[in-house]
Amino acid sequence: MPLPTIEWEGNIEGRVRLIDQTKLPTELKYIYCEDVKSMWHAIKTLMVRGAPAIGIAAVTGVVLGIKDIHADNSEVFLKELKNVTHYLGSSRPTAVNLFWGLSRMERVARENLNRPVREIKELLLKEAINVQNEDKSICRQIGENGAKFIKDGDGVLTHCNAGGLATADYGTALAVMFKAYEHGKKFKVYADETRPLLQGARLTTWELMHAGIDVTLICDNMAAHVMKLGKIQCVIVGADRIAANGDTANKIGTYGVSILAKEHGIPFYVAAPVSTFDLNIASGDAIPIEERSSEEVTCGFGKRTAPEGIKVFNPAFDVTPAKNIKAIITEKGVIEKPSRESVQKILG
Amino acid sequence: MPLPTIEWEGNIEGRVRLIDQTKLPTELKYIYCEDVKSMWHAIKTLMVRGAPAIGIAAVTGVVLGIKDIHADNSEVFLKELKNVTHYLGSSRPTAVNLFWGLSRMERVARENLNRPVREIKELLLKEAINVQNEDKSICRQIGENGAKFIKDGDGVLTHCNAGGLATADYGTALAVMFKAYEHGKKFKVYADETRPLLQGARLTTWELMHAGIDVTLICDNMAAHVMKLGKIQCVIVGADRIAANGDTANKIGTYGVSILAKEHGIPFYVAAPVSTFDLNIASGDAIPIEERSSEEVTCGFGKRTAPEGIKVFNPAFDVTPAKNIKAIITEKGVIEKPSRESVQKILG
Numbered sequence: 166m167p168l169p170t171i172e173w174e175g176n177i178e179g180r181v182r183l184i185d186q187t188k189l190p191t192e193l194k195y196i197y198c199e200d201v202k203s204m205w206h207a208i209k210t211l212m213v214r215g216a217p218a219i220g221i222a223a224v225t226g227v228v229l230g231i232k233d234i235h236a237d238n239s240e241v242f243l244k245e246l247k248n249v250t251h252y253l254g255s256s257r258p259t260a261v262n263l264f265w266g267l268s269r270m271e272r273v274a275r276e277n278l279n280r281p282v283r284e285i286k287e288l289l290l291k292e293a294i295n296v297q298n299e300d301k302s303i304c305r306q307i308g309e310n311g312a313k314f315i316k317d318g319d320g321v322l323t324h325c326n327a328g329g330l331a332t333a334d335y336g337t338a339l340a341v342m343f344k345a346y347e348h349g350k351k352f353k354v355y356a357d358e359t360r361p362l363l364q365g366a367r368l369t370t371w372e373l374m375h376a377g378i379d380v381t382l383i384c385d386n387m388a389a390h391v392m393k394l395g396k397i398q399c400v401i402v403g404a405d406r407i408a409a410n411g412d413t414a415n416k417i418g419t420y421g422v423s424i425l426a427k428e429h430g431i432p433f434y435v436a437a438p439v440s441t442f443d444l445n446i447a448s449g450d451a452i453p454i455e456e457r458s459s460e461e462v463t464c465g466f467g468k469r470t471a472p473e474g475i476k477v478f479n480p481a482f483d484v485t486p487a488k489n490i491k492a493i494i495t496e497k498g499v500i501e502k503p504s505r506e507s508v509q510k511i512l513g
Numbered sequence: 514m515p516l517p518t519i520e521w522e523g524n525i526e527g528r529v530r531l532i533d534q535t536k537l538p539t540e541l542k543y544i545y546c547e548d549v550k551s552m553w554h555a556i557k558t559l560m561v562r563g564a565p566a567i568g569i570a571a572v573t574g575v576v577l578g579i580k581d582i583h584a585d586n587s588e589v590f591l592k593e594l595k596n597v598t599h600y601l602g603s604s605r606p607t608a609v610n611l612f613w614g615l616s617r618m619e620r621v622a623r624e625n626l627n628r629p630v631r632e633i634k635e636l637l638l639k640e641a642i643n644v645q646n647e648d649k650s651i652c653r654q655i656g657e658n659g660a661k662f663i664k665d666g667d668g669v670l671t672h673c674n675a676g677g678l679a680t681a682d683y684g685t686a687l688a689v690m691f692k693a694y695e696h697g698k699k700f701k702v703y704a705d706e707t708r709p710l711l712q713g714a715r716l717t718t719w720e721l722m723h724a725g726i727d728v729t730l731i732c733d734n735m736a737a738h739v740m741k742l743g744k745i746q747c748v749i750v751g752a753d754r755i756a757a758n759g760d761t762a763n764k765i766g767t768y769g770v771s772i773l774a775k776e777h778g779i780p781f782y783v784a785a786p787v788s789t790f791d792l793n794i795a796s797g798d799a800i801p802i803e804e805r806s807s808e809e810v811t812c813g814f815g816k817r818t819a820p821e822g823i824k825v826f827n828p829a830f831d832v833t834p835a836k837n838i839k840a841i842i843t844e845k846g847v848i849e850k851p852s853r854e855s856v857q858k859i860l861g
Contacts, residue, residue, distance in 0.1 A: 190820040324734075355826070358810065358819070360708060360732040366811070366819040374820055381824040384708035384810060386672075386733035386766025390802075390831040393768065418734025420741065421773055428772045454738075462706065462732060463714070468815045471706070471714040472538040472722055476729040478703070483738040 167329040167336070167343055167376050168193075171213055171221050173297065177290050178232065181225045185212045186330055190371040201230035201249060208256040208263070215331020216262040217300045217438075223266030224293040226253045231286055239278045239285055246274050266296060297333050303438050303496045304335035308344030311401070311436050311494035315345035319352040319398040322388060322426075325416035326364040327403020327436065328372045337436040338403045339372060341494060346378050354380045355391055359416060361461040361479065385418050392429040400426045404437035404493075411487030411503025412449025413437075417480050423489035432491040435503075439495050439512055449484035457481050515677040515684070515691055515724050516541075519561055519569050521645065525638050526580065529573045533560045534678055538719040549578035549597060556604040556611070563679020564610040565648045571614030572641040574601045579634055587626045587633060594622050614644060645681050651786050651844045652683035656692030659749065659784050659842035663693035667700040667746040670736060670774075673764035674712040675751020675784065676720045685784040686751045687720060689842060694726050702728045703739055707764060709809040709827065733766050740777040748774045752785035752841075759835030759851025760797025761785075765828050771837035780839040783851075787843050787860055797832035805829050 171183040174197075181198040187210065188194045196212055198204040204226035207213050213222045230249030236242035250267040257263055273292045277285050315321055327338035335343050342354060354373055359365035366382055373380035383391060391397055400422055406414040413419075413435050426433040446452060459477035463469060471477075493500040498511045519531040529546040535558065536542045544560055546552040552574035555561050561570045578597030584590035598615040605611055621640045625633050663669055675686035683691055690702060702721055707713035714730055721728035731739060739745055748770055754762040761767075761783050774781040794800060807825035811817060819825075841848040846859045 191817055357734070358708070360706070360734055363818050370823045371820045374823065379824075381826050382807075382810060382819055383826050384733070384765070386705070386708055386769055387826065387828060387831075389769030389772055390765060390828055391826065393831070417732070417738060421734055421737030421769070424737055424773055424776045425769055428776075459730075462730060465814065469539055470711050470814065471730055472719045475538075475718045475722065476727075478729050478731050478735065478739065480735060480738055483735075483741070 167334050167339070167372055169334045170218050170330050171225070171333065173225050173228065173294055177228070177286055181229065183207060183213050183222070184330065186214055187212055190367045198226070198229060200232070201226055201252065204229055205253060205256045208253070216260070217332040218330070219257065219260045220262035220266040221297050221300060221333055223253060223263045224270055224296045227267065227270040228290050228293045231289060236282050239280065239282055242282045242285060243274050243278065246271065269296065300333040301335065304332050304337065304340045305344070306496035307337055307436050307438065307494055308335055308340030310496070310499055311341035311434065312344040312348055312350070314399055314401070314432070314434055315341065315350055315352050316398065317351050320355060320396040321352055322355045322357070322391070322397045322400045322422065323369060324357040324365065324402050324419050324422050325359045326368040328369055330368050330372060336372070336403070337438065338401045339369070341401050341436050342373065342378060343376055346376065352379070354378055355397060356380055356382050357385045357388060357418065357422070358382060359418060360385055361465050364416070388422055389425045392425055392431060397429070397431055400431060400433045401436055402434070404435050404441050405482055406446070406452055407435070407437060407442045407493065408446040408448050408452060409442070409444045409508060410448045410505045411490060411493060411500065411508050412452070413485045413487070413490060413493070414449065414452045414482045415485065417483050420483040420485045423485045427489055433489055434492050434494055435490055436494040439497055442508065442512060444512070449486060452484055454483065455481040515682050515687070515720055517682045518566050518678050519573070519681065521573050521576065521642055525576070525634055529577065531555060531561050531570070532678065534562055535560055538715045546574070546577060548580070549574055549600065552577055553601060553604045556601070564608070565680040566678070567605065567608045568610035568614040569645050569648060569681055571601060571611045572618055572644045575615065575618040576638050576641045579637060584630050587628065587630055590630045590633060591622050591626065594619065617644065648681040649683065652680050652685065652688045653692070654844035655685055655784050655786065655842055656683055656688030658844070658847055659689035659782065660692040660696055660698070662747055662749070662780070662782055663689065663698055663700050664746065665699050668703060668744040669700055670703045670705070670739070670745045670748045670770065671717060672705040672713065672750050672767050672770050673707045674716040676717055678716050678720060684720070684751070685786065686749045687717070689749050689784050690721065690726060691724055694724065700727070702726055703745065704728055704730050705733045705736060705766065705770070706730060707766060708733055709813050711813070712764070736770055737773045740773055740779060745777070745779055748779060748781045749784055752783050752789050753830055754794070754800055755783070755785060755790045755841065756794040756796050756800060757790070757792045757856060758796050758853045759838060759841060759848065759856050760800070761833045761835070761838060761841070762797065762800045762830045763833065765831050768831040768833045771833045775837055781837055782840050782842055783838055784842040787845055790856065790860060792860070797834060800832055802831065803829040
C-alpha cells in the first residue's frame with residue numbers, strides 16, 4: 166500500500182497530516198498542520214507538491230482557516246472565508262490546482278448562505294474530504310484499468326515520478342503498479358533516475374520500496390541496455406498534458422524512452438486522468454516546452470559539475486507522438502492506439 | 514587548439530608537465546613532475562587518466578626515474594631501470610597501457626646494452642618522446658580522416674569524453690571536431706553529461722570550450738528531444754573496444770544514442786585508433802560489461818540522492834551493434850558500413 170501523501174484527520178476541529186517531501190528520500194517525516202498558516206508554509210516551501218496534491222492542500226487548508234472564524238451570520242462568514250482563500254492563494258500563485266480547490270470551497274459556501282454558519286463549516290469539511298476521495302478514486306480506477314497490462318514476471322520501466330506523492334496516494338503510472346501488486350502479480354520495476362531533478366531516484370524508488378514492490382534504480386542512459394538485456398516487458402509513464410490526438414507531453418526523456426521501447430518491441434503506456442487532456446490543443450507541436458535554469462544541470466547536487474560559463478539547454482518536457490504510445494490509461498477507460506477519434510470516444 | 518594533457522619538457526634533465534584532471538572542470542592546474550615519485554603519485558591519484566595518457570605517463574615516468582641512476586655499466590643500469598619500472602607499475606596495477614609503456618622502455622634498454630649508459634639514457638628519452646608523438650600523430654590522423662563528416666552549420670552530438678584528456682592532446686571523437694574546427698568549419702556541439710560519472714559535463718565541455726568550439730551541455734535524456742528539434746546532423750563517439758564485426762563497446766548510453774540517431778535519420782560515427790579493435794572477439798555479444806558500484810549512482814554528487822538500501826544496476830558500458838554505425842573512423846582510414854569484411858579491409 167502506498168502511503169497517503171496528504172490527509173485530513175478527525176472532525177471539523179481536526180488537522181492535516183502530510184509527508185514533508187523536502188526530506189525525501191533520506192527521511193520520512195510527517196508534518197501536522199493545525200492552522201492555515203502552517204498549511205500556507207507547507208505549500209510555499211514545497212513540502213507538498215504535484216498538481217492533485219496541491220488541490221487537496223488547498224481545500225483542507227481552507228477547513229483549517231475557518232476553524233477560527235466566529236461569524237454571527239453566513240454573509241460575514243463568506244467574507245472571512247474569502248480572506249482565507251486569498252491568503253492561501255498567495256502561497257503558490259502559479260499552481261492551477263490551488264485556485265481550482267479554493268474556488269470549489271468558495272462555491273460551496275456561496276450556495277449554502279441560507280444555512281447556519283456551523284452547518285456551512287460542516288459542508289466545507291465534507292467538500293474537502295470529497296476532493297480527497299475523488300482523487301483517490303480516480304487514481305485507483307486508473308490503476309485498475311491499467312493493471313492488466315502488467316503480467317507475472319514482467320519488468321516494467323518508468324520515467325520520472327507519476328506517483329502517489331503528487332496525488333492523495335496512488336498516483337497515475339504508479340497506481341497501475343500498486344494495483345497490479347495488490348492483485349498478486351510478481352514483477353520488477355526499473356526506475357530511470359530522471360535528470361536533472363532526479364524525481365525517479367528520489368521519489369519513485371522511495372514510493373515503490375515503501376509499497377514493497379521490487380524496484381531497481383538506473384541512470385536514464387541505461388534504459389536501452391536494460392531493454393536489450395530483455396529485462397523490460399512494458400513501459401508505463403505519466404503525463405503533464407495530452408493533446409486531442411493523443412500526443413503526450415511529459416518529463417524530459419520520455420520521448421527518448423518511447424523510441425527505445427519501439428526499437429525493442431516493448432509496449433509503451435501513458436497513465437493519466439482525463440483532466441490531463443487539453444482538447445483545445447490539436448497536436449503535440451502546439452504544446453509549449455518550458456526551459457529551465459542551467460544551474461539545475463550544472464550544480465544540481467550542491468556541487469558544481471560543469472565548467473563556469475558553459476552553455477546549457479534544459480528543456481523540462483518533451484512530446485511523445487501518439488504513434489509511439491500503445492495505449493493511454495484513464496479513469497474512464499483505456500484509449501488504445503491513441504488518435505483524435507479514439508481519444509474522443511473515451512472522453513465523450 | 515586542445516591543450517596538451519601530458520608532455521615532456523626539456524632535455525634528459527627535464528620534467529613532465531601534466532593537467533591535474535582531478536581539479537577539472539573548475540580549475541585548470543598544471544602539475545610538474547620532476548622525479549619518479551611525483552609521477553607515481555600523479556598516476557595513483559588519477560591526476561592523469563585515460564589509457565593512452567597513462568601510457569605516456571609510464572614512459573616519461575621512466576625517464577624521470579633514470580635521472581638519478583649513476584650506474585657504471587649498462588647491466589647495472591638495466592637492473593636499476595627495472596626497479597624504476599617495477600615501482601611505476603605499482604601505481605595502477607590494472608592499467609594495461611602502463612605496463613605496455615614500461616615494457617617498451619625496458620626493451621629499448623635491453624636492445625642497447627652494448628652502448629654506454631649515457632647513450633642508453635638518451636635513447637630512452639627519445640623513445641618516450643616517440644610514444645608521445647605516435648599518440649599525437651594517431652589522434653591527428655583520426656581527426657583528419659573524420660573531419661569531412663562535419664559540415665558547415667552542423668550540430669554534432671557526442672557522448673562521454675573521447676577527448677584529448679585521455680590522450681596526449683587531440684583524443685579520438687573530439688579529434689574529429691578539433692580538426693574540423695581547424696579547417697574553418699562552423700558547427701555546434703551538444704555534449705551529453707554522461708551519468709553517472711559526468712565525463713561529458715566535466716571534461717568534454719571543458720575541452721571544447723578551451724579550444725573555442727561552440728558547445729552546449731545537455732542531460733543524457735534530452736538527446737532525443739534535441740534531435741527532434743533538428744539541432745543534430747551527426748553523432749560522433751569514441752570506443753572502448755571494437756569486435757571483429759564492428760560491434761562497438763563504449764560508455765553506457767552510447768547504444769541508446771545510436772537508436773535515437775537511427776530514428777531521426779542522423780548518421781552515427783565511431784572514432785577510435787586501430788588498437789581499440791579486438792579481432793579475437795567475433796561480435797559484441799562476447800564483450801563483457803563491467804558493473805560498477807551503486808554509490809556512483811546514488812551519491813555521485815557528494816550528497817545522497819536515492820533512498821538507503823535501494824537496488825541499483827550500474828553497467829559501465831553498452832554495445833552498439835555495427836548496423837547502427839555509419840562508419841568507424843581510424844588512423845588507417847574510414848570503415849564504412851562496418852562488418853567483418855570492411856573491418857578486415859582497413860585493418861589489413
